[in-house]
Amino acid sequence: MLSANLVKPGVLPGALPHEAPATQEPLASQFADLYQQREVATLGMWVFLATEILFFGGPLTAYAIYGGRFSDDFVAASERLSVPLGALNTVVLLGSSLTVALAVRAARLGQFRSVSLLVLATIVLGVVFLGIKALEYSHDYAEGLIPGIRFTAEWRPGVEARHAELFFFFYFFLTLLHAVHMLVGLAAWAVLLLRTLRGRFSVRWNAPIEVAGLYWHFVDVVWVFLFPLLYLLRH
Amino acid sequence: MEAQAPSHVQSSWAYLTIFAALVVLTGTTVGAALAPLGHWHIPVALLIAAGKAILIYLFFMHGLESGRLVWLIVMGALLCLSILLSFTLADYRSRPDDSHLRGLRSAACEQCRTTSG
Amino acid sequence: MTTATVEPRPQMREPRPRGRIDYLNVDFGARSWLLTTDHKRIAILYLVSITLMFIVGGLFAVLIRLELATPPGDLVSADTYNRLFTMHGVVMLFFFLIPVIPSVLGNFLVPLMIGAKDLAFPRLNLASWYVYMTGALVALWAMLAGGVDTGWTFYTPFSTRSSHSYVIGTAVGVLILGFSSILTALNFVVTIHRMRAPGLTWFRLPLFIWSTYATSLIILLGTPVITVTLLLLAAERLLGIGIFDPRLGGDPILFQHLFWFYSHPAVYIMVLPAMGVVSELVTTFSRKTIFGYHFVAFASIAIAVLGFLVWGHHMFVSGQSVYASLIFSFLSYLVAVPSAIKVFNWTATLHKGSVAFQTPLLYAFGFIALFTIGGLTGLVLAATAVDVHVHDTYFVVAHFHYIMVGGTVMAYMGGLHYWWPKMTGRMYPEGWAKLGALIIFVGFNLTFFPQFVLGYQGMPRRYHEYAPEFQVLNVMSSAGATILGAGYALPMFYFLWSLRSGKEAGPNPWGATGLEWATSSPPPPHNFETTPTVTLPPYIYSRKEADVVG
């Protein structure tokens, strides 16, 4: 079931001549060989990540403009967010990036038992991240910080409530956008976990894991920028 | 070219050290937020975040070994985003008072001000 | 891998051997079309759906011109008219002009021109068509349910506060459509980078591939911004948060910045593929290598890059700072230079060529002449002082119709006629096609040239009723519109007619030199019997030329 052929690290695993194709050949018809298919998959993901940079860039530009104009109100609103939970979330997500990096490494080495364990760890860390976010959202709801729906929080005299509401709109818009990307990533990891367990991948063909890894690292990089910009606005 | 020829594979220790560096940087950015940096808060926070992003790109995303084309794609997207940001900010920064235009006032067309015809 | 030497002599009479498998007769039935992953069939699916959207957009245009034949608003009410010009804009721009050449001609030709069996991600390509149809259906539902009256620009705070129409429905339709463009562009970029035939270096690529590549760059970098801007617009309209509404602390000019950051590069998404088509037509029908290949190729990339720097020239009078307006005006003049290089090189290519007057070349000439006028009136609009007078008047309407209808649609018609034999294996009727081209050229100029004069006289755009002194020119414009409408109807008939009883077209009816002419017409499912090897730069027509360059 699992091709657990341990290979001495450092040797080019792909070059084993006697490697019997444990899995049926996944070469798509329009490609010359598996190498081209892997190159195309990774390049496709990188181009998609370029569009994602612009996709997150749009609201961040608007956030930067309003941050410049209403800096005091944004600082007052940002102080309402809990920095410990945010920092913890960042570490959780960095951890999931670590497990993904190790999973891709293990896949290249053909150690598919550790690949499935690491992918499982990634999914668990992802769910923990979303759990903490849900906790924060319920905390914000209780305090009446939901823009447009329930924004009843009290502000100290110098703060304009509408600008604070604008800050919280960007907070929810950016973090929900990020959370949606997390969900898509978790769904992808679940599918890949099943495929790994069914032995679909081999040392010669595991590009999907690497491509999903690129996507996940990008979602982590987005949070790396969102955390200071949203949580750590101070005078 | 026969099968998939992945590049060299780093040891798992390398990844662990990168992860540790990232966690340390997260700590520093939180620390920097508490320090009284005044209007330097955001530049410092962005600098640290950029550092973490570069670490993730180079090591976790194999940026080092994935060739010039991928680097070009990432730089292209970041350049495009910086164009959007810088031109929009240029508009907002130069909007309240156009005092800097007083200098150009002499260049303005005289005929437009005197009653002609 | 055999070297597919392209025989640059037109072979017309070669009878099609019975029983040869091509992408059309390899399979029949709805399933074979709706679940295909063959880029050629997906191109045909796009051709059908985009032509339908063009007809819908055209109907709105006819109603608008009928209303504007008389100064008072007597054909339709003001609200209906506002919905008409908005939907004409939305349908024609997002559902026709932006996807047409990349999705129809690009999908069909990119793999053929670079010697690949198919695009990099065939399933993603089919998904792109389904996403397009979903977006189109959502927008059509919004139109039938009540339409949208904000103008295709959705300016706030009118679109988020005062408009009582289906703004969110249309915005979601356009938003979904953005993903379809992104998927197509992603497919093209990866295919052109990684799946070229052996020997096909970047400077041996046909110029249509260069311009499709540059278009894909713009789509990939621009579309995400409009997608997220429409999301912000829908959020503001639903939640009442003051992102762009000044009453709640927002700034309407920020919406204009984010909107035009995509929407100006979008006009290059529309015109760049047309330039690629014209480069192919001019070389083939003058049987000469393009003049200054490197300049034309890099001009496409220069347009893609500079296109992102100039969006502010839409906002000279919108309350943008004088400083920013001067910067945008300066850069807008620089972005005009690459287009002028292309026009210069097309004209120089004809010099000492062997020019054959066939319909595609007539459309190419129409493009070059009308695009030059459209481009030069762009210089008028880039001049800040003059733009203050002509902004939001019919001068602007005439300018962008000269570029989009005189430019892109002309080139699309030329490209459609040029590659029709390759797509269907049949020739279109030459006589009728030339007549159609002439009618379109005359109708177009009669419709839109008077609008330049109207614009400078000061007739604002999007007016349901106008001052009586503008009537003379408006009647001319409306008359021209009917001729233009007839001009576009004609090809639809003879193209369908040619499917049944058009002459047999051999693999290379025009004697062109692209790789797509090295395979049969219509091509087999996997494009080439054996993957071709390329040894020569493109557009080499004669033996002498081959050894001069080879």
Add this chain to the structure above:
Amino acid sequence: MEPGFSLFPEQASTFAGPVDTVYFAIVLVSVFFSALTAILLFFFAIKYRRRSNDEFPQPTIGSSRLEVSWVCFLIVVFLSMFFWSAQVYLAMARPPDHALEIYVVGRQWMWKVQHLEGQREINELHVPLGRPIKLVMTSEDVIHSFYVPAFRLKQDVLPGRYTSLWFQATKPGRYRLFCAEYCGTDHSRMGGWVTVMEPAEYEAWLTGATAPATTRPAGTVERVPADDWLLGGRADLSMATRGRQLFLKHQCIACHSADARARAPVLEELAGATVPLQDGRRAIADDDYLRESIRLPRAKVVAGYQPIMPDYPPDQLDESELQQLLTFIKSLKRGQTPRRNEETPPPVRKDDR
């Protein structure tokens, strides 16, 4: 605006001449290049038409020297257009300091104009000949655009902010006024006339000698709600006086009194001064600053004062009243702040104004 066919509208402002000149220069260059392209296309196509099917032309690869010189030539031509029009644009951007200010409010589907002396108009604007006029404009709802083709000028009118447009009329007459930014159902009916009058005639008009003018879109019979706003525009109650009444009516005097030790800054000699703010920044007290400090006082709190001033949203103080208040504040010289106990004319109720 005599009917009849003319290629371009009348030149009725000092900008019309320069703008037309720049326009014609660019049009001439455009006609030259378009004609050159068309003639070359036609000439090459006829001269080098294909005579026989196996005719193969000489290979010419292209000369980069020709291309580079073409590019340099283009850049010189284009940039000269840029500098020429930028020069005129800069003149448009900076109104002269002593311009006559007229206040304009755009709302869905009419223009409401107020003159400093108190005269009010709808869809009409009377201006004197030969004096620089500065229109200070804002909108009550969506974006409009004040466009007078004869002056070659237009400026978007934004809600929540002041935008200005300046011109100097050179020819008496009546010129069309349009709204150029799409603003809804009656966007095409939101227009009227700008009347340029001799200075003497304008003074007579200002003192109410003639009835207040209004251009009602053709066919509207019913009483437009703005009618009573219009009739209120008597010449004896100038905008500054009306602003002073509002200053007292809304109890601004309670805090903004003459002595500096009070709870709010003194408003004398404020217009154009540089105001130090609490967070260390400095703001110039232009129209936008005054408007924001009335609508959203907590946005920019002056250094040394507490943010205790309440908001004044549009339903308490509409755009026309805010403009009157602004005129009053800008007219305050040293020592002119009204004292608290001064008897003021009976408080003017909203409906009998």
